[in-house]
Amino acid sequence: MKIELSQPFFKERITIMGIGLIGGSLARALKRSNSVGKIIAYDRDEAALQRAYELGVADEIYTDPVEATKDADIIILATPITAMGKIMKEITPHLKESAVVSDVGSTKGSVLASIEAELGYLPERFVPAHPIAGTEKHGVENSFDSLFDNRRTLVIPHLENSHDAVRTIHDMWKAAGSMTEEMGVKHHDQVLAATSHIPHLLAYATVDTLANLDDRAEIFRFAAGGFRDFTRISASDPDLWADICLQNRESILEVLVAYQKKIDALRHALEDEDRELLRKVFARAKHARDNFYKEP
Numbered sequence: 001m002k003i004e005l006s007q008p009f010f011k012e013r014i015t016i017m018g019i020g021l022i023g024g025s026l027a028r029a030l031k032r033s034n035s036v037g038k039i040i041a042y043d044r045d046e047a048a049l050q051r052a053y054e055l056g057v058a059d060e061i062y063t064d065p066v067e068a069t070k071d072a073d074i075i076i077l078a079t080p081i082t083a084m085g086k087i088m089k090e091i092t093p094h095l096k097e098s099a100v101v102s103d104v105g106s107t108k109g110s111v112l113a114s115i116e117a118e119l120g121y122l123p124e125r126f127v128p129a130h131p132i133a134g135t136e137k138h139g140v141e142n143s144f145d146s147l148f149d150n151r152r153t154l155v156i157p158h159l160e161n162s163h164d165a166v167r168t169i170h171d172m173w174k175a176a177g178s179m180t181e182e183m184g185v186k187h188h189d190q191v192l193a194a195t196s197h198i199p200h201l202l203a204y205a206t207v208d209t210l211a212n213l214d215d216r217a218e219i220f221r222f223a224a225g226g227f228r229d230f231t232r233i234s235a236s237d238p239d240l241w242a243d244i245c246l247q248n249r250e251s252i253l254e255v256l257v258a259y260q261k262k263i264d265a266l267r268h269a270l271e272d273e274d275r276e277l278l279r280k281v282f283a284r285a286k287h288a289r290d291n292f293y294k295e296p
Contacts, residue, residue, distance in 0.1 A: 009175040012037040015072040017065065017087060019043050019052045022104050022134060023078035024143030027057045029176035032145040042068035052140045070094045074172060077103035082243050085114030088126070092119060100165045101126045102172075106192055108156050108185045110247035125165040128156040130188065131178060132196075136235040149177035156188050193251035198259065200241050201252070203234040 014030060016023040019041040027039040041058035042065050043049050049061040062068035069075050069091045077084050084103060095101070101123065105111050108128050116122050133151040135142065153173040157166050170180045183191070210219050245252060262281070269277040 009033075009035050009171045010037075011035070011073040011172070013040055013072045014038075014074045014076065014172075015040040015042060015069050016058070017042045017068065017075060017077045018079035019048055019058060019140050020078060021138050021140070021143050022131065022147075023076065024052060024055075024057050024140035025133075025145065025147035026076060026078075026104075026131075026176055027052075028143055028145035029148055030172070031056075033175045033177070035172070035175040040068050040072060048140055055140065057140055057143065065091050066094045069099075071096065072099055074168065075099060075101045077101065077105070080240065080243055081105040081107055081111055081247055082114075084111050085118040088115045088123075089118035092123065099125065100168045102129045102169045104129065104131055106130060106196065106244045107248040108188050112158060112185060122158050122160045124160045124162045126158075127161055127165050127169040128158065128185070129169050129173065130154045130156065130192070131173065133178075136233050138237045138240070146177065148173070151178055153178040153180045154183045154188060155180055156183055156185055158185065189248050189251045190254070193248055194255045197245055197248055197252050198255050200233050200236065201245060201256075203231045204238075204241070207231050207234045 014027075014036045016027055016039060019027070023041075027036075027041070030036040031039065038059040039057065040060045040062065041049055041052050042062050043052075044063060046063060049058070049063065052058040053061050060068075065087055072095070075091070075095070077087060079087060081103075084105065088101070103111060105128075108130070111128060112122060115126065131148055131151065131153040133148050133153075135147075153176075155166060155169055155173070173180050210216055213219060266278065266281065268274070269281075
């Protein structure tokens with residue numbers, strides 16, 4: 001279901017820096033709602049740019065970041081998070097004064113730190129954001145216009161932000177079908193460590209562990225739906241997730257300590273044949289899942 005805006009949103013030129021699943025889906029969603037005149041795409045991968053153009057996701061394509069952004073009203077950084085600081089340093093002197101820049105990165109503290117390190121300040125018109133949506137697939141060919149429908153996008157303002165720039169990013173994501181809310185930088189990274197980064201790390205670890213067992217062929221052959229559901233995200237881009245985990249390592253390590261304590265408790269319960277402890281942990285988990293996890 002499409003989210004209605006209180007007033008129409010439209011920008012003539014929006015540049016997507018990194019035209020993959022998220023950037024491509026945002027472009028499609030904005031085109032669907034007639035919220036953009038032209039989508040401009042930047043990528044270092046010329047083949048990805050050509051696919052975006054042929055699919056109608058992008059109207060203009062560039063391998064030069066300055067050319068891609070100099071006339072844009074909004075610029076969305078959908079590149080690897082480790083590249084965002086350097087890209088901001090390169091494009092900032094050439095942006096028009098009214099341009100608003102945002103990102104879609106899964107970590108925020110490291111992105112803001114890298115931009116401040118490169119520029120010496122945090123631009124008032126750079127507004128961090130993070131759409132809580134995605135799939136295990138990647139590439140513009142897997143993008144689709146309803147990816148953000150009824151999904152939350154977190155807008156994470158910093159102290160230097162202009163109100164107008166923050167409002168623009170809220171409105172853009174609503175035009176793409178998303179629901180928006182705000183969150184602080186540190187809290188964002190802690191929440192995402194627990195709800196996204198740790199699950200990816202565990203899915204990768206589970207599949208890698210089983211793949212190294214002697215009877216791995218039989219294990220995977222007889223894996224049921226629960227295993228497929230739990231490990232689906234281990235098909236995600238390994239390079240992307242290695243960067244995310246390293247860039248948010250402090251928050252992830254905090255959650256891992258608590259997780260390891262729980263695993264140790266369950267191991268001792270198994271060793272001691274303590275059915276009651278196992279049942280209590282499972283019951284608390286079921287209660288939490290049933291009562292606190294709600295689809296938006």
